[in-house]
Amino acid sequence: MRVHKTRGQAAVQLILLPPAVRKPFDGANTTCYLAQFFNAVYVMNGDASNPSAVYIYDAGAKSWSTQSVTTGTFDPSSFNAILDHDTNVFYALSKGEVFFLDLGSLKVANTTALPWVDVGKSPYPATYEPVMALAQNHIHFLDVPGTPAGDADIFVIHFSFFQPDPQSYPLPDGSAFPATHGQASSFFQESAVQQEFAFIPDDGSNTYVINVETNTTQSLAGPSTKDAKAMYAASITALVQLDSTGAVSFLPYTQGDASTNAQAKWTSVANVAAVAPPGSSSSSSNSSASGSNSPSKSSASGVKTGASGSSPTQSAGASQQIGGALSTSSGLTGFAMIVAGMLSVLGMTL
Known part of the structure; x- marks a missing residue:
């Protein structure tokens, strides 16, 4: 689906992926990620019979391929x-360990398994349910136990280490976004790295936009639908919610225009809501950066750093994730994939 301007109004172009050309999406907690500059979507846990594979949808060729790992x-x-x-590399937290998977510039799977x-x-305890967001080549971890409200832990991707101290992102009045679980999604840029990400607490009370260039936070309207199981994705000019019934709404956003953003309201996208399977619901987990289960174990020790730690080689070109990835179960088979593609392969603008 693409959202674009038509005589000053938002128009919606819906692109459906028919069952004949997509994977079954019958895995536990399927997640979709947009590689913006490669015009591709990566899907994890898309097939219960092969849960470790990464499925690649080449939007230009309208074709699927399966990357073994x-x-x-x-x-x-x-x-x-x-x-x-920048690197088109997945970074994951699994059972207390940080892992990476380097996809290079893939939009068609190769014959060699990737590790x-x-x-x-x-450094996190077993009870931590990750809330992860990407900006400035750093992974920001919110709601970390012992970290104050308004602060985030930072993992530096290019050097594979956690910064020793959290970073504070206060609101203009000195208040802070809450230390609570929620969803996070990075805003796209026309080029270069993301500078901002949205954080939506599970109670949907507000939408917080954190700017890592200015180390500040904006507080915007919370989604109309308060749904802890909702999923979110951001483009250059909008934040989109897919709730657990399959309904879609969006919040328009203009980077750098605080007064306009303060007046913005969430709007339902009826064209998309109409294609959700009748009576469908999502059983995805509440995790922020994927719909997968939260890690069950963790460790207080730090990750390997610098030269002693493992880190991937930077890839040519660039890709971009849909903020806090989108996930679905068989109840919304393929629908999260539509929403992943909606933020457009090639970018969504309002």
Whole structure:
């Protein structure tokens, strides 16, 4: 689906993926990630019979291919992940370990299996349910136990290490976004890395937009539908919610225009809501960066850093994740994929 301007109004172009050309999406907690500059979508847990494979949809060719992987100690049934903008590398937290999977510039699978590489231990306890967001080649972890409201832990992707101290992102009045579980989604850029991400607490009370360039936060309207199981994705100019019934709404957003953003309201997208399977509902988990299960174990020790830690080689080109990836179960078979593609392969504008 694409959302674009038509005589000053938002118009919706819906692109459906018929069952004949897509994977079954019958895996536990299927997740979809947009590689913006490769015009492709990556799908994990898209097939219950092959849960470790990465399915690649080439939007230009309208074709699917299956990339085999070697998992090692990575557990494809229990992880949270982001897709890094510059490197086109997945970073995942699985059972207390940080892993990466380098997809290079793939939009068609190759014949060589790709490995999940173990970077090292995370510093988080077993009870932590990750809330992960990507900006400036850093992974931001929110709602970390012991970290104050308004702060985020930061994992530096290019050096594969956690910064020793959290970063604060205060609101203009000195208040802070809450230390609570929620969903996070990075806003796209026309080029270069993301600078902002949205955080929506599970109670839907507000939408917080964190800017990592200015180290500040905006508080915007919370979604009309308060749904802890909702999923979110951001483009350049909008934040989109897919709720657990299959209904879709969006919040228009203009980077750098605080006064306009403060007046913005969530709007239902009827054209999309109409195609959701009747009576469907999502059983995805509440994790922020993927719909997968939260890691079941963790460690207090830090990850390997710098030269001693594992880190991928930077790839040519760039890709972009849909913020906090989209997930679905068989009740919304393929629908999350539509929403992933909606934020457009090639970008969504309002």
